[in-house]
Amino acid sequence: TSSAEVKENRNIGNLEDHPIASTDRARGGTTSSKRKRPLEEGNNGHFCKLQLIWKKVSWSVTPKNALVQLHELKPGLQYKMVSQTGPVHAPVFAVAVEVNGLTFEGTGPTKKKAKMRAAELALKSFVQFPNACQAHFAMGNCISPSTDFTSDQADFPDTLFKEFEPSTHSEDFSVYNPVDNELLSTAYRHGRLLCHTLDLVGHAKPGRHRMAKAESEQNPVVLLNELRSGLRYVCLSETVEKQHIKSFVMAVRVDGRTFEGSGRSKKLAKGQAAQAALQALFNIRLPSHIPSRSKCHHLPQDFADSVYQMVAQKFQELTDNFTSMHARHKTLAGIVMTKGLDIRQAQVIVLSSGTKCINGEYINDQGLAVNDCHAEIVARRAFVHFLYSQLELHLSKRREDWERSIFVRLKEGGYRLRENILFHLYVSTSPCGDARLNSPYEITTDLNSSKHIVRKYRGHLRTKIESGEGTIPVRCHNAAQTWDGVLLGEQLITMSCTDKIARWNILGLQGALLSSFIEPMYLHSIIVGSLYHTGHLSRVMSHRIEDIGQLPASYRRNQLLLSGVSQADARQPGKSPGFSVNWIAGSAELEVLNASTGKRSCGGPSRLCKHMFFTRWARLHGKLSTRVPSHGEMPSVYSEAKLVAQTYQSVKQQLFKAFQRAGLGTWVKKPPEQDQFLLT
Numbered sequence: 001t002s003s004a005e006v007k008e009n010r011n012i013g014n015l016e017d018h019p020i021a022s023t024d025r026a027r028g029g030t031t032s033s034k035r036k037r038p039l040e041e042g043n044n045g046h047f048c049k050l051q052l053i054w055k056k057v058s059w060s061v062t063p064k065n066a067l068v069q070l071h072e073l074k075p076g077l078q079y080k081m082v083s084q085t086g087p088v089h090a091p092v093f094a095v096a097v098e099v100n101g102l103t104f105e106g107t108g109p110t111k112k113k114a115k116m117r118a119a120e121l122a123l124k125s126f127v128q129f130p131n132a133c134q135a136h137f138a139m140g141n142c143i144s145p146s147t148d149f150t151s152d153q154a155d156f157p158d159t160l161f162k163e164f165e166p167s168t169h170s171e172d173f174s175v176y177n178p179v180d181n182e183l184l185s186t187a188y189r190h191g192r193l194l195c196h197t198l199d200l201v202g203h204a205k206p207g208r209h210r211m212a213k214a215e216s217e218q219n220p221v222v223l224l225n226e227l228r229s230g231l232r233y234v235c236l237s238e239t240v241e242k243q244h245i246k247s248f249v250m251a252v253r254v255d256g257r258t259f260e261g262s263g264r265s266k267k268l269a270k271g272q273a274a275q276a277a278l279q280a281l282f283n284i285r286l287p288s289h290i291p292s293r294s295k296c297h298h299l300p301q302d303f304a305d306s307v308y309q310m311v312a313q314k315f316q317e318l319t320d321n322f323t324s325m326h327a328r329h330k331t332l333a334g335i336v337m338t339k340g341l342d343i344r345q346a347q348v349i350v351l352s353s354g355t356k357c358i359n360g361e362y363i364n365d366q367g368l369a370v371n372d373c374h375a376e377i378v379a380r381r382a383f384v385h386f387l388y389s390q391l392e393l394h395l396s397k398r399r400e401d402w403e404r405s406i407f408v409r410l411k412e413g414g415y416r417l418r419e420n421i422l423f424h425l426y427v428s429t430s431p432c433g434d435a436r437l438n439s440p441y442e443i444t445t446d447l448n449s450s451k452h453i454v455r456k457y458r459g460h461l462r463t464k465i466e467s468g469e470g471t472i473p474v475r476c477h478n479a480a481q482t483w484d485g486v487l488l489g490e491q492l493i494t495m496s497c498t499d500k501i502a503r504w505n506i507l508g509l510q511g512a513l514l515s516s517f518i519e520p521m522y523l524h525s526i527i528v529g530s531l532y533h534t535g536h537l538s539r540v541m542s543h544r545i546e547d548i549g550q551l552p553a554s555y556r557r558n559q560l561l562l563s564g565v566s567q568a569d570a571r572q573p574g575k576s577p578g579f580s581v582n583w584i585a586g587s588a589e590l591e592v593l594n595a596s597t598g599k600r601s602c603g604g605p606s607r608l609c610k611h612m613f614f615t616r617w618a619r620l621h622g623k624l625s626t627r628v629p630s631h632g633e634m635p636s637v638y639s640e641a642k643l644v645a646q647t648y649q650s651v652k653q654q655l656f657k658a659f660q661r662a663g664l665g666t667w668v669k670k671p672p673e674q675d676q677f678l679l680t
Contacts, residue, residue, distance in 0.1 A: 065116065066120040067116055073123075077099065081111065082095060086566075086567065093108060093113075094114060105121070106120065220278055224254070224277055227282060232252070233251065234252075236250065236536075250266055259274075260272075300563075304525075304527045306343045307426050307527050310336055310348050314334065314583075326581050329353035330577070331355050331427065332351070332426075333353070333379040333427045334379060335379055335382075335425050337406075337422070339420050339421060339422075348585070350582070350584050352580065352583070354593075354595055355469055355595075356374070356595035357372050358372070358373070360486040362596065363483075363492060365677060366611060366680075368605040368610075370580075372464075376497045378608065382584050384514065387521070388613070388617075391620060392616075393405040426528075427526065428529040428530065428568065430531040431497035433496025433498030434458070434460065434499075435536065435541070437471070460664050461666070462495075463494060466494075471496045473665065481493055481670060486671060493668045505522065505523075505560065506545065506556075507652055512642035512645050512648050512652075513642060513644075515645035515647070520554055528565075542557060547658060552651060555647070578594065578595055581593070636679060639676050655667075
C-alpha cells in the first residue's frame with residue numbers, strides 16, 4: 001500500500017471541540033489562540049505553521065515505503081525468514097513479522113520484496129484508507145458492511161508525526177489560509193489526519209477524480225495497476241481462427257505468479273489476465289467483467305499440494321523409502337479419490353511411472369502387451385482395473401461388500417458413481433505433447449525476450465516417438481497403420497498423453513468395454529508438478545474442441561480444475577529407465593513392466609493388458625446378463641465387445657471429426673489386427 005492511500009479525514013464533525021466554520025476560512029480568520037513558541041524563527045508564523053502541517057498530514061509529498069512507515073509506527077520489529085519455495089530460477093521467499101500480537105507473512109521473488117509485502121499487510125491492519133469499507137474488502141479483510149473504518153476513535157502514536165522536515169510548497173499550494181493553532185495542536189495530540197488542510201491546496205478536480213475512480217472500478221487493468229504499479233504484459237500467442245478471426249493470449253507476472261487471458265484483441269486479453277490476477281491475489285471480482293472463453297479453472301492450492309504429498313508419500317512407502325531400484329523415474333503419476341474436496345477422506349487408489357512406449361516388433365495380436373507405458377496412461381489403465389474391482393464388489397452377495405463399492409445401481413439399468421466422489425490426477429511433469437511443448441511456464445522480468453513464438457503446429461495433435469521421448473505433429477491424413485508394415489520396420493505410432501487426456505475429457509476414463517455397464521467417469525482435476533502453465537494446459541485439454549457439438553446424455557465436455565504444486569521434487573537428470581511400475585489400491589506390491597515389450601520382466605502379461613480386461617468384462621457380462629436380458633449375447637472377439645457401447649463409439653467419432661474440423665490433424669489408430677483376438 002502506498003503512503004498516498006492513507007486516509008485524510010473529511011468528517012468535520014470528528015473535531016468535536018473545535019469545528020472549523022467554512023465562513024471563517026473564507027474570511028481568512030482565526031480563533032487567535034497563543035502559540036507556546038514559533039515554529040521557525042524569522043518567518044511568518046502562519047505560513048511556516050501551515051507549511052509544516054501540510055508536510056505532516058500529506059504523506060504523498062515525501063512518500064515513504066511500507067517498511068519505513070511501519071518502523072515509525074512500531075520501531076524495533078523483527079522480520080523472520082519463514083520459507084523458500086519454487087524452482088531455483090524462480091524462488092518464492094516468505095518473510096513474517098509480528099505486530100500487536102498478530103503475525104503477517106509476505107511473499108515475493110526476493111527477500112526484500114517479501115519483507116516489504118509483510119510490512120504492507122501489517123499496515124493494512126490499522127491504517128485508514130479512503131473508501132475504507134471497499135478498500136478493506138479489496139484487501140481480503142472480512143468485515144461487516146456496517147463497520148466504520150472512517151472513525152478516528154483509534155489514536156495514532158506520536159512517532160507517526162515525528163521527524164518530518166519542512167519542505168517547499170507544492171505547485172498546487174496556491175492559497176494559504178491561517179488556521180487556529182490550538183485546534184491543530186489538539187488534532188496532532190489525537191493523531192488525526194485533517195482533510196481541511198486540503199482546502200489550503202487550491203481547488204481539486206473532483207470530476208476527473210470521479211471519472212478515474214469509475215474507470216478503475218470497471219477496468220481490471222487500471223485497478224491492478226493501482227494495486228501493483230509498473231506491470232508489463234507480454235503477448236504469448238496470436239492465432240488466426242476460422243473466418244480470419246484473430247485470438248490473442250496476453251500474460252502478466254504479479255508477485256511472482258503468472259496470469260494470462262485471451263480475447264479477440266490484445267486489450268481484451270490484457271483485461272482477462274488482469275482480472276485473473278485480481279481474483280487470485282486480492283479476491284476482487286469486477287461485476288462488469290466478461291469471462292473469457294478460455295477461462296482457466298483453478299484448484300485450491302492447499303488441496304493440490306495435499307494431493308501431491310499423498311502420492312509422493314505412497315510412492316515412498318512402496319519403494320522402501322526410495323531405496324528400491326524401481327523408485328527411479330522421470331515421470332510419476334497417481335490418482336487420488338476424495339469425497340468432495342475433503343482431503344481428510346482422500347485415498348490414493350493408483351500409482352504409476354514411465355516414459356516409453358512398446359517397440360513395434362513386440363506388438364501383440366492377443367492383447368497381452370501394454371502399448372503405452374507413459375505414467376499418465378498406465379495410471380488410467382490402473383484406474384480401469386480399480387473400476388472393475390469396484391463393480392465386482394457391488395455384485396457381491398455380501399452386503400458389506402456392495403456398500404463399500406463406489407457405484408450405485410440405476411433404475412433404468414447400469415451403474416453410476418456415488419454422489420460427491422471425485423478423482424484427481426497428479427503427474428510430476430506436464431503431459432507429453434502440446435501441453436508440454438507450448439507451455440511458457442515462466443515469464444521473466446525481461447518480457448521482450450519471453451515473447452512466445454506463434455508455432456505453426458500450436459494445439460496440433462501429436463504422436464510419440466517409438467523407443468524414445470518427445471512428440472511430433474501427426475503427419476498424414478491417412479491415419480491407418482498396418483500390421484505387416486509395423487512388423488517390417490515402420491514405426492509404431494502412439495498418440496501423445498496431452499491428446500489422450502483431451503479424449504478422456506469427452507469420453508471419460510472408463511474406456512469402451514466398461515461403457516456398456518457404467519456412465520462416463522471424468523477427472524475432477526489435474527495437478528502438475530513441473531513444466532506447467534495453467535492457461536495453455538486448459539486450452540489443449542478442453543478448449544481445442546469447443547465446437548464438438550451436442551453430446552448425448554451423460555457425456556459432456558469436462559472442465560478440469562487445474563493447479564501446479566508449491567514445491568515439487570527436483571527433476572531427476574539422466575536417461576529415463578526402461579521400466580514402468582504400477583500399483584492399485586488393494587494390491588500389496590508394485591507391478592514392474594518392461595516398457596519396450598509391454599510385459600512383465602518375467603515375460604508374463606500385465607494385469608493391465610487388454611486380454612485381462614476382456615476376461616473381467618466377460619465375467620461381469622455373464623453376471624449382468626442374467627439380471628438384464630437386454631445385454632444380449634456376449635461377443636467372443638475383443639473388437640466386437642468394444643462396439644457394444646454404441647453411444648461411446650459415436651461420441652468417439654464425433655470427437656475425431658471435431659479435431660479435423662479445427663484443423664488439428666487426424667487421430668492415428670493402431671492396426672486393427674491387434675484387437676481381433678478371441679477370449680481364451
